[in-house]
Amino acid sequence: MTANPQQDIQIECTERLAQNASALQVEMNWFEKVLEARVLIYLENECAYRCIYDLPAPDLTETPSDYTDLVLEHKMMVEERLVLMLAIIPHLKPQLLNLFLCMDQSINKPFIEFGGWQGKRHHGFLPTGESAMFLLSGGDTHKRLQMLSLLERDHFFTRDGILDIQQANYNESYLTSPLVLTNEYFHRITTGQHLKPDYSMHFPASLISTNLHWDDLVLPAKVMADIEHIQTWLAHQKLIMKGMGLDRSIKPGYRALFYGPPGTGKTLTASLLGRSTNMDVYRIDLSAVVSKYIGETEKNLENIFKQAEKKQWILFFDEADALFGKRTSANSSNDRHANQEISYLLQRVESYPGVVILATNLKGNIDEAFSRRFQSVTYFPVPDKHLRLLLWEKALSSNNNNNCLHDDIDLMHIAGQYELAGGAIINVVRFSAINAIKMKRDKIQQDDLIQGITKELRKEGRML
Known part of the structure; x- marks a missing residue:
């Protein structure tokens, strides 16, 4: 430690970067040998190894780093480490994947079984689910089927937001989905920074916070009583569900409707609920969520919900009547599509095990069938x-x-x-x-x- 706190932080960051670089280099060296062995064995060329599992994974306990912590946290198997490195390498050492660019001389085209997708600016090889399955199983169908679980939604890669594995469109092969390391985890394993998700076209939500306190919130006593009710649920949900034995009759989660004129404290209240319980509050940009492409709305929202469930976010749908409004009569394909989106949202919000807050200026714009499912409906009036x-x-x-x-x-x-x-x-x-x-x-x-x-x-x- 030095007398200068800022200098101490800089030294700590430098040491962490060195540790992360060392661990990642060790893992990439191992990955490079595994990939070379897989390709040689698959093409029936001479190889020093009978199978890729003859190449032992490095003992990371000897190499402390943020990458090591991630591997140990999830008790990753060899296969999981290889898939993770496959997604990491385009960011750190893309030339290691050049082997995937070799041509199949029998058809004078790239090997289809290697997978890959074309980036807009990246000219190297970018992996897909197919690339991962080839690396792990080669031509072994049984092994391939065993490894498919690594790409499923309930695997920690997707569930915890480590990898973004989007489902293939247009009824293409299931494994044509890109294998992408999320921005959050890229920074975690390289710089050690634990960033929160950023707003993007695929993540139409933004973190909201406040420097204010409950004393700064001015609301009628009746409104504050409703807010305290939500606070109590946030603080004691486990006690209510488990301790009181009500988990059979009460579903997890809490749904609240805030309605009233603009500027009456709806957003500030949501932010204060997060601050007082040390929970992140994400505001959903509903205008960005709605897509003219069928299925895109559900995909964008699912990306938010799956991260929110793991990280226990409070979800705040501002101007919620844009999507949770009254359903229209299905007179056209667009009407049917809109009603499908609403039905999906009703189901997803109702099954969310955390707190969801919907805010609107006009309560009457919210679908009546959904209004009945709120645990609390709170009116924020213009103050007297x-x-x-x-x-x-x-x-x-x-x-x-x-x-x-x-x-x-x-x-x-x-x-x-x-x-x-x-x-x-x-x-x-x-x-x-x-x-x-x-x-x-x-x-x-x-x-x-x-x-x-x-x-x-x-x-x-x-x-x-």
Whole structure:
């Protein structure tokens, strides 16, 4: 340890990178020999080994690293380590897979049994499920069937989000699915960073959080009682299910509907539930989930649900009526497709063993058949003048006790006169602070607030 904490962190990171590089190099050296042996044996060329299992896997207990921890955590078999390395190598040493690029001279084409898929920018070999099965089984059909379980959804590769093995489209061979190492685990085994999943077209969800506390949330007592009910479930689900012996009659999971005008605290409440229970909250971007391609919506959502189940996320569907709305009469193929998506979502949300929160501005837009399945339905109203005063006071309070308000401001009058939700009040405060600085003042004046309120009311189609 040094006297400089930042330097200590840098030294620790450097040592970790060296350990990870060493362990991965040892594993890649072994993989290279296994792959060469597999190809030579399959092509009936001279080989020093009778089968790939004559090449023992390295003893990783002698090589501490994040990769080692992952292997030991899941007690990986030899076959699982080979499949994992097959997905890792395109990122670290893609030339090791050049053997897969050799041509089948009998047809003057690449060997079909080697699998592989064409990347947009990567010019080397990218593995598929077929590549994995060839590596493990060669031409042995019985071994191939045994190894298929490694690519199934319930295997930890997929279940824990280590590999992204998407099902093949267009009724092609089952094993044409790309074998892709997820971004999360790429960083984990290389830099040691435990990243959270990023928003992408295949993962249309984003992590939401807050620096606020429950004391900052201003809601009517009845709403807070509903929220405390969800908190209690999050904290004591196991006790309720197992300790009280209710696991036979009560399903795991909790489904809540938050409804009410924009800016009334629905998203903040979801974020605070996550913060108070040390659970990640992921907001689902429903506009990105809906796809014009049949099956794509289900695939995108399944990717979120399977990770959420393992990592115990709270799922927050904002503007949920976009997908959980009332079903239409199936007069066209598009209507039938939309109804299929809704049915899938109803089933998937209902079977999710964690907490799902659906938020909407209008409760009436939610399908009635699904509304009955909520454990709680909570209305977030526009705050009355007493709650609005509290919101104004909290929004304008300072951490360093500096008073940023001019003496001419009458918050009680403003709270009573202008009906605004909490989100709109925050927007007004931001506008007022910017306006004050622009006018070279260090205090917010009444006129700043009135201008900000006017802008917010216009957004909602209202006049001052």
